[in-house]
Amino acid sequence: MKITIVGYGMAGARLADHLRGSGASITVIGAEKHPAYNRILLSNVVAGSMAPASVLLHAPDWAADNGIDLRLGVAVAAIDPGAHRIRLTDESTVDYDALVLATGSNSWIPPTDGLVTDEGTLAPGVVAFRNLDDCRQIVDLATRDTPVAVIGGGLLGLEAARGLAGRGCAVTVVHAVSHLMERQLDPAGGHVLARVLGAMGLEFRLGQVATNYLPGKGLQLDDGSLVAAELVVVSAGARPETSLAEAAGVAVDHGILIDDSLRTSAPDVYAIGDCTRHPGTVGGLVQPAWEQAAALAKLLTGADPQARYRGTASVTRLKTRGVDLASMGEVHVEPHTTDAEVIRLEDPSRGRYTKLVLRDDRVTGAIVLGAPDVAAAVTQLHDRGTPAPPDRMALLLGRAMPAGEPSSDPAALPASTVICRCNTVDLGGLLGAWRDGARSFDCLVSTTKAGTGCGSCRDTVSALSQRLAEQNPHPDPDPDPEKLGCNT
Numbered sequence: 001m002k003i004t005i006v007g008y009g010m011a012g013a014r015l016a017d018h019l020r021g022s023g024a025s026i027t028v029i030g031a032e033k034h035p036a037y038n039r040i041l042l043s044n045v046v047a048g049s050m051a052p053a054s055v056l057l058h059a060p061d062w063a064a065d066n067g068i069d070l071r072l073g074v075a076v077a078a079i080d081p082g083a084h085r086i087r088l089t090d091e092s093t094v095d096y097d098a099l100v101l102a103t104g105s106n107s108w109i110p111p112t113d114g115l116v117t118d119e120g121t122l123a124p125g126v127v128a129f130r131n132l133d134d135c136r137q138i139v140d141l142a143t144r145d146t147p148v149a150v151i152g153g154g155l156l157g158l159e160a161a162r163g164l165a166g167r168g169c170a171v172t173v174v175h176a177v178s179h180l181m182e183r184q185l186d187p188a189g190g191h192v193l194a195r196v197l198g199a200m201g202l203e204f205r206l207g208q209v210a211t212n213y214l215p216g217k218g219l220q221l222d223d224g225s226l227v228a229a230e231l232v233v234v235s236a237g238a239r240p241e242t243s244l245a246e247a248a249g250v251a252v253d254h255g256i257l258i259d260d261s262l263r264t265s266a267p268d269v270y271a272i273g274d275c276t277r278h279p280g281t282v283g284g285l286v287q288p289a290w291e292q293a294a295a296l297a298k299l300l301t302g303a304d305p306q307a308r309y310r311g312t313a314s315v316t317r318l319k320t321r322g323v324d325l326a327s328m329g330e331v332h333v334e335p336h337t338t339d340a341e342v343i344r345l346e347d348p349s350r351g352r353y354t355k356l357v358l359r360d361d362r363v364t365g366a367i368v369l370g371a372p373d374v375a376a377a378v379t380q381l382h383d384r385g386t387p388a389p390p391d392r393m394a395l396l397l398g399r400a401m402p403a404g405e406p407s408s409d410p411a412a413l414p415a416s417t418v419i420c421r422c423n424t425v426d427l428g429g430l431l432g433a434w435r436d437g438a439r440s441f442d443c444l445v446s447t448t449k450a451g452t453g454c455g456s457c458r459d460t461v462s463a464l465s466q467r468l469a470e471q472n473p474h475p476d477p478d479p480d481p482e483k484l485g486c487n488t
Helices: 010-019 039-047 132-141 155-166 187-198 243-247 286-301 372-384 392-396 427-435 441-448 458-471
Strands: 002-006 025-030 069-072 076-080 085-088 093-095 098-101 105-107 126-128 147-151 170-175 203-206 210-214 218-221 226-228 231-234 238-240 269-271 315-320 323-329 341-347 352-359 362-369 418-420
Touching: 002 010, 010 025, 010 286, 039 132, 039 155, 039 315, 076 243, 126 132, 132 231, 147 155, 147 218, 147 226, 155 170, 155 187, 155 231, 155 315, 187 203, 187 323, 187 341, 187 352, 187 362, 315 372, 323 372, 341 392, 352 392, 362 372, 372 392, 418 458, 427 441, 427 458, 441 458
Parallel strands: 002 025, 002 098, 025 069, 098 269, 126 231, 147 170, 147 231, 170 203
Antiparallel strands: 076 085, 085 093, 105 238, 210 218, 218 226, 315 323, 323 362, 341 352, 352 362
16 A cells, blocks of 8 residues: 655654554655654754754654655645646655645744735744744844844744743744733733743733834834844744645645544545644644544554544643643633633732633633642543542642542552643553563653653653652563663
C-alpha cells in the first residue's frame, strides 16, 4: 500500500511514526527544509531556554533508518484525486493508494496598515510567530532592551511575549479583546492573568486595535496612541491551510471537513491536524492531532478497522515560566446561571483564580490559575467524569483531593489516570514501560512519548521515575533496553 502524507508538521510526523514498520510504502512531503519539530515548544526557543535542535521530533537520519521517502523543501502543487496522484513544485509526481493531508494552519495577519508590503511580504521588523524559522528571525532581532510589540493576547502570543521579556526586551501586548485568552478564560480570569504577567514586566493594551505600523517607530493604535517597537511579533490567530484541498474539489468549511474515520469528501483522501474541521475538536491544539494520527494509522494499516476518532475534550495550558494555568471545557458559564453549578474563587493580589463548572456533580469546565495541585485534581475529575467531592470550596483550595489520589505521589494514582494528555499516556502505560525495561526518566519519555508534547507533564514523569526507583532500588536485570530504543 502506498501512503503519502502531505505535511511534515506535528500531525504528519506523528502519523509517520505510527505507520513505520507496517509494511506500507510511506512518502512524506515537507515544505520546510528541516526535520519536523515540536511547535508547542517554540516559545522556549524564543525565550532562549531551549536550542532549536532540542525541539526536533526526528533525527536527520530518521527517514532513512525507517525506509521512509522523506522529501523536504518541496511542496505539493496539485492533487488529482481521480488519478490518485499528486504533483510537486519540483514537477515530480507521486502516486498514492491513500493520501493524508496534514497541511496545518497559517498565521492570520490583521489588516493593519503597513504590516504587509505591496509585494505581499511582511514589512521589515515584522515577524509572524508560527514556525521554527520565525523563531530564529525573532531571536536575531530581539536583542536586550529592544522594544517589542506583540499583536495578540491569546495562548501563543502570551508565550512569545513572556519569552521575549525573559530576554530583557520591553514587551507590550496589543489585544483587540478586553481580556486575555478570551477563548480559554472568562473576563475575571483574564484580568488576573494580566496582573500576574504584568508583575513579570509585560505591558498590555487591551481592547485596542493596531491601525498602522510605522517602521522604526512602532504601532499606532485606534485611540491615536503609539506603542514604541523596533520589532512587531504577530500572533493574532491562525487559519487552516485548505487551499490545496479546495483546488482539488475537497469539501472545505473553515477547515477540511472530516468524519470519524478521518475521511474527506474525496475517495482515499484523509486529513488530520489543524487543517481539519471535526465536530468534536477544538483547533490549534496538539492532542486532537495526535489522537487523529493514532486512529488513522490503525485504519490504514488494518490494525483496527473499527478505529474511530470521536473528538477530544482538550485541556489548554499556558506554557510559560512562572505561570501555572489550566483551562478546560465550559469556561464561560456565569455564576448566576440556573442550569449549572458554578463556584469561583479570586485572589488577584496573589495571582490565583479558580473556577469550577459542574453539571450533575461532574466537572464540565474549569479555570485554574496559580494552583497546580488544584489543577491536577480538577483535570482528573474532568477527564474521568467522576463525581466531584461534596465540599466544592475545599476542592478549589486544594484540600479535597479525590480519595486515594494524592498529587504528591504519582505512583499512587489509579492506572487509568492520564499523565500526558498530548500523547494520551496513562499511568498504566508508564508503569508497563518501566517493567519492560524503561527504568529511567529519559527512557520512559522516549519509549512512551510522555512529555514530548507541551512538556507540562515532564515533572510528573520525572517524579514517577524517581519514586519507582526508590521503591525498587535493585531491579531485575533489564530485559533488553536497546529493544526499547533507549538507554537506561
